[in-house]
Amino acid sequence: MLNIKKINTYKSVVYNDYRQYDSNNCHTGGAYAFFTTFKNIGGGKWVVSYDTTAEFPFCPVCGIFGEHDCSDYDIVTTEELQKEISAKPDTDDEYWTYE
Numbered sequence: 001m002l003n004i005k006k007i008n009t010y011k012s013v014v015y016n017d018y019r020q021y022d023s024n025n026c027h028t029g030g031a032y033a034f035f036t037t038f039k040n041i042g043g044g045k046w047v048v049s050y051d052t053t054a055e056f057p058f059c060p061v062c063g064i065f066g067e068h069d070c071s072d073y074d075i076v077t078t079e080e081l082q083k084e085i086s087a088k089p090d091t092d093d094e095y096w097t098y099e
């Protein structure tokens with residue numbers, strides 16, 4: 001498991017979800033990839049945002065499709081992020097990237 005100190009050295013950590021992804025249908029065809037980005041804001045805190053390969057309105061705050069007003073991004077601690085990382089081990093189509 002990545003230790004807290006190591007995680008805190010990254011600027012951002014991204015969970016990449018390609019489980020439903022198909023490169024021929026990844027924009028409007030229903031086979032999208034999804035990304036959850038944890039951005040390091042210091043003090044052991046991370047801002048959570050969401051993205052997708054789909055070309056439809058998508059809320060980066062709550063990670064669902066549709067146009068609506070969301071303004072408060074979730075914030076998690078490094079401990080919570082560490083738990084997320086260990087709960088979702090890397091596979092061929094689901095993996096974490098670190099910057």
Ligand SMILES: [Zn+2]
Pocket residue numbers: 059060061062063064068069070
């Ligand atoms: Zn939202």
